[in-house]
Amino acid sequence: MTMELKHSWAGERMPWLGGLCACLFAPVFKPGSKYLDTLPGLIAVALAFLTFSGVVLAVYYDPWHAFASVQFIDRDVHNGWLVHAYHATGTTALFGLLYLYLFRAMVTRGYRAPGELVWALGVKLLAVLLLVGWLGFVLTGGAAAYWSLFKASNGALALSGAPGAIGNWFFGGTAGGNALARLEVFHALLALAALVVVGVLFSARGAVAPKAEPGKGVAFFPYYLSQYLVALAVFALIFSVLAFFAPHFGQPRVNALPADPLTLPVAVALPWYLLPLAGVAGALPGIWGGILGVVGALAVLAALPWLDRSGPSGPKGGLYGFLTWVLALDVVGLGVSCSPLLTGLFTLWYFFHFLVLTPVVTAMEAK
């Protein structure tokens, strides 16, 4: 089939087509991949899906009447409620997949050489998508969204020097139509940037994927395609249940009210996927504490391959595996904690895990 296509009319004029088919039909992949290995593929699918539904929403969205235009989409646009649910649930699904993907890499320790770049790109994707997700949340124009934007933009505008200038440039004023108009553009632009990151992640992942021994490999088509289809079907099932039975999953309830500059909600609430990072940011005092918390939390996560001292083929220690699960609980705790003391402790543990426990325990276990 590859040869046929190479010498076909289209194949002669577009050589990459033959190359693509060679990738699909070449028996080079190791058989027996796990279903969870399809996570990056599902992330790409979810991201593409969010892009399409986002394009449709952008047709009707009006940053100057943000909340009203979302209501308009829900009520007056054909299937608008469904496209809205696609986008909201797509976000939940995307972050679910991404958190699962990163956690799995931590548990299997797939981040170690030669997978460092893939890991770092995964964390970069998380960072970009957290920003995109926050911007999308802010665009809803609800009460929670308004005050989240108000806090962030006011904090940024109060900074002096270059950071303040960047804040001014990014937000273009405090929470209002003027800010939302440009944040809508940034939301779309950064979503496309996330697609690029996924593309780079795929190529980096392909470069370090274990190759099959000659004569023992299988082709992507149909061997792994069917695995992807099964994974996609399960994903679609979970997605449908969420979209139709819990369309507001993980969204703060107060966001169902329109933004009111004169009414401050009791607490600034965020969607579920932002909560752990917001916990870290909130544990440190001041606007610089918040920025430091966000950057630091993501930086230590990205540095994990170098903080792990066990070497590329060191043994998988039981204690470190246990600590990884404790870290997962810690991150969940950061998300659900309501008391400043607990949030502080969880934040402390988060950095303690990466900066102290990881190098010490892995080095100890590698001996």
Place this chain on the structure above:
Amino acid sequence: MAETTATEALGHGTESRRGFLTMLTGAASAVAAGAIVWPLIDALNPDAQSEASARMIVDAADIAENTAKTVQWAGLPIYIRKLTAKQIADAQAVMTSTLPDPAEFTERVPAGYQNYVVVVGLNTGTPCALEGNDPADPRGDYDGWLCPCDGSMYDPLGRVRSGPAKTNLAIPRFKFINAAQLQFG
């Protein structure tokens, strides 16, 4: 020979079973993809608000004889005029072959509601809103409409009678849904 072919077609060979499963998977995937994509495409159709204004319903019962009412539809000023018996008789008496843009009486009025004229109220020469909706307005020599910009004159049916303009007033897409209401679009 025929029996062998039938047996193979029933799917006893691995080849045909695989083919059947491939077809089944492909068909299910196509249906699923269609179901997912359809709302996205459908959402790009005009929304309910645009659709409602594109098929606007106008009340014609409140129009007095010899006056016209202005409504806006599809970005155009639309004049709905109720004719007097004399205007109808005059319009029917005109030799259409003598007109700059010949049109019969029945071509200019809706069937069944021949005392109404519905036109786009823009002069077909220099684009200007025409005067003459109110009996007190200047109406030109033919008791119809007068263009304040280039002096073109129209009769009550919206047929051009004199002036730089050469074509009759355009008639929008509409129909009477009952004696009191008409719907555009």
